[in-house]
Amino acid sequence: KAGVTQTPRYLIKTRGQQVTLSCSPISGHRSVSWYQQTPGQGLQFLFEYFSETQRNKGNFPGRFSGRQFSNSRSEMNVSTLELGDSALYLCASSFDRPDEKLFFGSGTQLSVL
Amino acid sequence: KNEVEQSPQNLTAQEGEFITINCSYSVGISALHWLQQHPGGGIVSLFMLSSGKKKHGRLIATINIQEKHSSLHITASHPRDSAVYICAVRQGAQKLVFGQGTRLTINP
Numbered sequence: 001k002a003g004v005t006q007t008p009r010y011l012i013k014t015r016g017q018q019v020t021l022s023c024s025p026i027s028g029h030r031s032v033s034w035y036q037q038t039p040g041q042g043l044q045f046l047f048e049y050f051s052e053t054q055r056n057k058g059n060f061p062g063r064f065s066g067r068q069f070s071n072s073r074s075e076m077n078v079s080t081l082e083l084g085d086s087a088l089y090l091c092a093s094s095f096d097r098p099d100e101k102l103f104f105g106s107g108t109q110l111s112v113l
Numbered sequence: 114k115n116e117v118e119q120s121p122q123n124l125t126a127q128e129g130e131f132i133t134i135n136c137s138y139s140v141g142i143s144a145l146h147w148l149q150q151h152p153g154g155g156i157v158s159l160f161m162l163s164s165g166k167k168k169h170g171r172l173i174a175t176i177n178i179q180e181k182h183s184s185l186h187i188t189a190s191h192p193r194d195s196a197v198y199i200c201a202v203r204q205g206a207q208k209l210v211f212g213q214g215t216r217l218t219i220n221p
Contacts, residue, residue, distance in 0.1 A: 033209070037154075043199060043211040056208045088154050102146065104156040 002027065004093050006105035014113050018079040021108045025072050025093030029103070031055075032074040034066060037088040037107075046089075049074055050096075078110075086112045116140055119200050119212035127220055132187040134215045136200030139181065146209070147174050147185050148199040156199075159185070190219045 005024040013019050025032050033056075034046040045058040049068035066076040072093075078085055088109050092102040120135045136145070147159040160167050160174040162183065167174050171190075176183040187194055200212040 035209075042213050043201070045208040045210070048208070055206070058208055090154070090156060092156075101161045102148075102158045104148075104158070107154045109154070 004091060004103050004105035006089075006091055006108050008108060009106065010109045010111075012111045012113065013081050015081055015083060017081050018077065019081060019110060020075055020077045021089055021091075021110075023074045023076075023091035023093075023105055025074070025091075026103055029093035029095050030072050031094045031096060031100075032068055032072060033092050033094075033102070034074070034076050035090045035092070036060075037090060038086075043090075046076065081112045083112050086110060115213070116210050117200055117202055117212040119198075119215050121215060122213065123216045123218075125218045125220065126190055128191055130190050130219075132190050132194070132217065132219075134185045134198050134200075134217070136183045136185070136212055137181060138183075138200075138202045138210075140202070140204050142178075142181075142202040143205050144203045145176055145183050146201040146203075147183075148201060150197045150199060150214070152196075159198075187217075192219045192221050195219050 007022045031050045033048040037043045047066050048056040052068045063079045068074045088107045090107040092104045094100040116139050118137045145162045148156050149159050150156045162176045171188045173186040195218050197214045197216050199214045201209045203209050
């Protein structure tokens with residue numbers, strides 16, 4: 001069974017640009033959550049989707065958005081990139097309930113220059 | 114004060130030693146996760162606890178709901194256990210809140 005797949009693995013952007021990251025969950029998993037990891041702040045929750053609906057949202061500005069498609073694949077978008085958005089972005093999937101075991105992707109390393 | 118506090122932040126030990134990493138939280142929770150992150154970024158979920166104790170191989174996780182405290186133990190530690198261990202809690206259906214992580218180094 002394939003694991004959680006995140007694309008791209010690395011990304012370099014400049015300030016002011018926008019970026020879209022993709023996450024394909026494990027087959028059959030309907031919950032997808034996104035996280036930002038930086039050396040200074042550690043891991044922080046971005047948002048969580050279940051059956052195409054946003055179930056939870058973290059404390060991030062509106063520049064950060066996401067969506068989930070009917071096949072449970074999810075995308076997150078960051079508009080008007082800032083230097084501080086440089087981070088490892090991780091997604092995780094679980095079957096149904098948010099308190100089930102999470103399966104993480106390898107992440108997308110975003111560098112904003 | 115962070116909602117989730119881990120101790121120690123860094124831990125270095127010799128191969129074979131018994132390791133304990135602690136996690137304290139300040140809110141009522143529905144679940145607590147222990148995660149392992151190796152260099153390169155990949156995160157593996159080790160345990161998800163809502164009560165009691167779980168064991169998987171050389172790893173043991175316990176949680177005391179009344180004291181709002183969880184511990185992760187590693188028996189017979191090995192250099193391949195070197196990683197960052199992260200505690201995360203969920204309150205009801207709310208977002209996951211993470212501890213700052215414990216960097217473990219096991220020397221041969």
